[in-house]
Amino acid sequence: MTNRNSLDALLERSDPIHEIQPPPDEAKQLILESILGNEPARRHGNHKTSRRIKWATTMTGVAAAGVLAFALLPGGVTNPQNAAAVQLLAASRSAASAKVIALVGSQRLYTKTVETSIINYYTEGVPNNPAEWSESTLMFERWIAPDESYYDVRTPAGKPTFGPGAQRQQSQYEKDPQREFANWHSVDRIDPHRTLPEADGTSNNTTPNPSPSLRPDFKDAGDLPTQEDALRDLLKRSHSGSADDVQGLWTAAVELLADPHPSAQVRSSAYQVIADIPDVQLLGNVTDIAGRTGQAVTIDFSDGSRETIIFDTSNGELLQRESGSQNPSAYTDHGPVTRTTTYYPSVLVNKDGLRPDGSKVSLRYFGLVDDPANRWLASGPPPAK
């Protein structure tokens, strides 16, 4: 049954026609007889009518063309691009009502997220092995501190990969094959003149944020625009150096969705930004690596790369992101270069991995405590496939 207070019910009850009585049947009959009593051919030459006929002919032609276009589309009536926008806007609506992550008092809190990346890529730069194909699974535990420090604890499964210039990671791996660590500062794209705080960690591995996207912190989250147009402008600016504006906008919006800081309204608007990107196609109902069901949309960029995201329309959560090149010239002997990142829910925890109220985090991949002795956090189990 329709919820009595749903929007549809309210609109239906507010219809002004409830207060208007249509003409009685006798009056309608007189109107009909009057119309039928006029010969259509006589009115055809009437100037006023002719203009309307011209307009009506045009409208009918447009309508017929529209109906024909719909009928010719794959699947009969559903345009994948339109359907993608519909699903994205459904996620936008759900995201708008999602719970907002907020900083509680002055307590030092972390946003702990878990991402699992399956990376199939062609690597260079590994000593004595300039061209190596690798398949690996990484589980990221990303702890984001209020001072804009990002801490990644990566647990590789399978052979780890080291991209160009990744000697640091390779060195780490040789020291501790079980885990990789990374620590970086946010690139401040909201206020380029703001002085970023120093990392408070003991790591010597501080590097610039490898992602060109926005990395808002708690404070930034409150300053992000909630209106679609303003957010789009900000996201465009954050990727102004991209060769492809569409690709830059897509990347910035998706990475904003993957970030745990933005408010519900910002996340909602981010989905609207994606919905308005041309040529986004709906792939349909799919299951991500973790077994969660969501809608998948995809886009091909001018450089031959393709990106796909999976999201849950019921709550606006971004579930998974896949990227890779569709250009055969970029293929290796092992096939296309692909990367799949699965996102798990984010929660606010304190340094002991507990919620601000002291309760234990019950989500599957949380509840771990960090190791005060060595500063870094214990890694959880890899997600079940």
Place this chain on the structure above:
Amino acid sequence: MPKGPPPDRRAPRLKQIFEDQYDSVYAYAARRIGPDRAGDVAAEVFVVAWQRIEQLPAAHEKPWLIATARNVILQDSKRHFRRQELETLNNQLEQPLAIQPDMAARVAEQERVRGALAQISEADRELVTLVAWDGLSLADAAEVLGCKASTARVRWMRARNRLAQILDVDDAPPTGPGAATNPMTVTPLEVVR
């Protein structure tokens, strides 16, 4: 003399369309310019329909008739209506209803909803009311407004989102026995597999 079906087939068809759709056309006009002028507009619409009976899409007449009514209203507004009368739906939406004591709660709700409608753009409001009040599917509403169905879909969902925020209600499409009348189900949203 335009070619077409013989008159003895055209008249029964118009009669059938008139009987099926007159109330919808009248209601559309009445919602927008009030009952005083709605009868004239509806009659003019069916005059045009009679002139163009061969072009009326079979079993799909309602969007065509509503689009014609919309055009008649726009044309007549330019020519005849006084400034105050030009404030058609906007004016009606902003005017409080005549309150009867036993209808106070309902009227309050109607005023709240119409106030919310008045806060969205005229184009979005027309789209929402074509679907919610005139019972058109999104594709048919797009046809009436002369825009692409995809554009209408995006605008419609955005407008609903905005209305739901203003009214603080759930804007999820209805489910259950009545769901078939919802445009979200009339226009298939099932994924392409």
